[in-house]
Amino acid sequence: MILQRTPQFLCRLPRLQHLQQAHLRCRSTTHADVQHVETVTKPADWDSAKPYSEIPGPKSYPLVGGLRSFLPGGEFYKVKLEELFKKMTDFGTVAKMPGIMGRPDMVLLGDPKLIEIAFRNEGPWPIRRGADCLKYYFENLRKGLPQSLVISQGKEWQDFRTAVNQVMMQPRNIKQYVEPIDNVSQEFIDRMRRIPITLVALDAKLGCLKDVPNPEGMKMVENAHIVFDSLYRLDVLPSPWKWISTPAWRRFEKSMNTITEISTQYVKEGMERLKSLPTTEIKDRNYSVLENLLIKTGDPDRAVAMALDMLLAGIDTTSTVVSTVLYQVATHPDKQKRLQEELDKVIPDPSKPITKAQLEELKYMRACIKETMRVMPIIIGNSRTTIKDLVLDGYQIPAGTMVNTPNIVLCTDNAYFPRANEFLPERWLPEGADLKATHPFTFLPFGFGPRMCVGRRFADLEIETIVAKIFRNFKLEWNHPPAAVEFKIVLVFADPLRFKVTDRPNLDTLFPHKIKTSRILGFLVAALDLLKRYMLFSALSMDI
Numbered sequence: 001m002i003l004q005r006t007p008q009f010l011c012r013l014p015r016l017q018h019l020q021q022a023h024l025r026c027r028s029t030t031h032a033d034v035q036h037v038e039t040v041t042k043p044a045d046w047d048s049a050k051p052y053s054e055i056p057g058p059k060s061y062p063l064v065g066g067l068r069s070f071l072p073g074g075e076f077y078k079v080k081l082e083e084l085f086k087k088m089t090d091f092g093t094v095a096k097m098p099g100i101m102g103r104p105d106m107v108l109l110g111d112p113k114l115i116e117i118a119f120r121n122e123g124p125w126p127i128r129r130g131a132d133c134l135k136y137y138f139e140n141l142r143k144g145l146p147q148s149l150v151i152s153q154g155k156e157w158q159d160f161r162t163a164v165n166q167v168m169m170q171p172r173n174i175k176q177y178v179e180p181i182d183n184v185s186q187e188f189i190d191r192m193r194r195i196p197i198t199l200v201a202l203d204a205k206l207g208c209l210k211d212v213p214n215p216e217g218m219k220m221v222e223n224a225h226i227v228f229d230s231l232y233r234l235d236v237l238p239s240p241w242k243w244i245s246t247p248a249w250r251r252f253e254k255s256m257n258t259i260t261e262i263s264t265q266y267v268k269e270g271m272e273r274l275k276s277l278p279t280t281e282i283k284d285r286n287y288s289v290l291e292n293l294l295i296k297t298g299d300p301d302r303a304v305a306m307a308l309d310m311l312l313a314g315i316d317t318t319s320t321v322v323s324t325v326l327y328q329v330a331t332h333p334d335k336q337k338r339l340q341e342e343l344d345k346v347i348p349d350p351s352k353p354i355t356k357a358q359l360e361e362l363k364y365m366r367a368c369i370k371e372t373m374r375v376m377p378i379i380i381g382n383s384r385t386t387i388k389d390l391v392l393d394g395y396q397i398p399a400g401t402m403v404n405t406p407n408i409v410l411c412t413d414n415a416y417f418p419r420a421n422e423f424l425p426e427r428w429l430p431e432g433a434d435l436k437a438t439h440p441f442t443f444l445p446f447g448f449g450p451r452m453c454v455g456r457r458f459a460d461l462e463i464e465t466i467v468a469k470i471f472r473n474f475k476l477e478w479n480h481p482p483a484a485v486e487f488k489i490v491l492v493f494a495d496p497l498r499f500k501v502t503d504r505p506n507l508d509t510l511f512p513h514k515i516k517t518s519r520i521l522g523f524l525v526a527a528l529d530l531l532k533r534y535m536l537f538s539a540l541s542m543d544i
C-alpha cells in the first residue's frame, strides 16, 4: 500500500515528527493508516470494478483535500455534520469525502448490505480509527501508559479487549451493579423532587448540586466532558493542533492530565484494597470492575487506561441516550401512558429498589429505548478501516480505506424502516412485525463484531434503571417547539431540555412529605447536565 508522504518541511516541526512516529500521516490521502493489512487475493470482480478515484463525492483539491467544500462558496459551507451525511449519501450508496487536514478520506456506505460486507470482512482485529488527539496524547505525553481500548489496534487491542470482555461482558459482573445503580438512580429521583422552581438558572443549578458528596468525582466528570468536547474541536472541526499548540489543545491536555491523575489515584486505592483483603474474604467477595480488571491483568496501568475509556466513552453517551428517551417519551403521550401502565404493573411499590427480574419484564420500556436510539442515533456514524481489498457496489475499495456507516441516514429511511419518521416502540415487539427493519445491519447502535461497544451491558442497565424510575415516579410533558439537536461527537440537544415534570398522582400517598412537583409549572430540568453527574455516580459506584 502506498501512503503519500508528509511534506518534508512540515515534518521538521516537532509535533509532526511525533505524529510520524505514531504512524499518523499529515496528509490528505486516499487511505487511512493500517498496520495489519491482509495480503489475500483480490476479489474476483476487482478488475471489472470501477477504480477508487471514480467514487462520487465532493471534489478534492491539491494540499487542502476536501476542505474547500466547507469554505464560503463550497457545497458544504455551514452544513451541519448530521446533514452532511444525508447530502453525501445523495451522491450514491458509495460516496467519498476527501480527507481534510491530514485526515484520511471517508467512504460512506449508504446501504446496509454494503455495511454488512465491510463488517464481515474486518478480521479478528477490526480497525476503528480513534481520535488523533487521544492517540497523540497516549503515545507522546503518557508513554508509560498502555493505549486505551478506544485507540489501540492489532494484537495489543486484542489482548486488552479479551481481559476487559471477561470483566465487563459477564452477566454475573453486571448483576452486582443492579443495586448500586438503583441507589444512584434513586438519588437522582430525590434530587429531581427537591429542585424548586427558582433553581433553574446555571448558577442555581450548580448550587443545587453543591451537596454532591464527592468533589473529586465532580472534577472528574467535568474534565471528562471537556475532553469529550475537545475531541470534537480537535478531531472533527478543522484544527491546526497537529502543527501548533492551540488553546483547544491545551484545554484537552490539561483535562486529560486531571482525569488520568485522579484515575491513577483510584486504581492505587483499589490495589491497596486488594492487597489488604483478609484471606477469608478473598473467595466469597463480589469483586468490582476495577478489582476484577486488576486481578485479570495484574497491571494497574491497564486499569487506568480502562478507567479513562469508561469515562470518555461511557458518560456522555449514556446520559445523552437517557435524555433522548425522556424527550421522545414526553413528546408521545400515548406511548408514555402505555409505558407507565407497564411500569405500574411490574413495579407496584416504587419505593423499593428495582430488581434485575423487574427490568427483564419491562419489554415495552426496552422497546421505547431501542426506538429512541433508532430515531435519534446519538452515534451518527461508525467507522472501520478495511483490511483487505473489497468491491462495494461496483467500486474498488483498496485495503486501508476508512469506510463509514451513516447510521443517522439509514435509521430514518423509509426504505429500511417502515414509517421511519414515526416513533413506534411497537416495531421492536412481536406485535409490530410489519414495522421491523428490512435489513439487520441498518440498526447497530453499539456497533458490530469483536470491536463492538464493550460497555453496552452497563449502558443498558444504567439507561433502563433511570428511565424506569423516572417514568414510574413522574409524568413528563414537553410544551415547546421541537428541540433542536447538534453533533458534538455524539448527537446532543442544542439547548437544555425543559420538561414540565409532575409527580404521578398515585404516588402522592406514598410520598406525602415530598414537594408536590405538580405545582411546579414550567419546571426546567437541564437534564443533560444533571444526568451527566448522575452517570458519574454510577461510574464511581463501579469503583472507577
Ligand code: HEM
Binding pocket: 128, 149, 150, 151, 161, 309, 310, 311, 313, 314, 315, 317, 318, 321, 378, 379, 382, 383, 444, 445, 446, 447, 448, 449, 450, 451, 452, 453, 454, 455, 456, 458, 459
Ligand atoms: C448508550 C450508550 C452507548 C452507546 C450508544 C455506545 C456506542 C458505542 C459504539 C457504536 C462503539 C463502537 C463499536 C464498534 O466500532 O463496533 C463503542 C465503543 C466503545 N464503547 Fe460504547 N457506547 C455506549 C456506552 C458505553 C459505556 C457505558 C462504556 C463504558 C463503561 C462504553 C465503552 C466503550 C469502549 C471502551 C469502546 C471501544 C471498544 C473497542 O474499541 O474495543 N460505551 N460504543
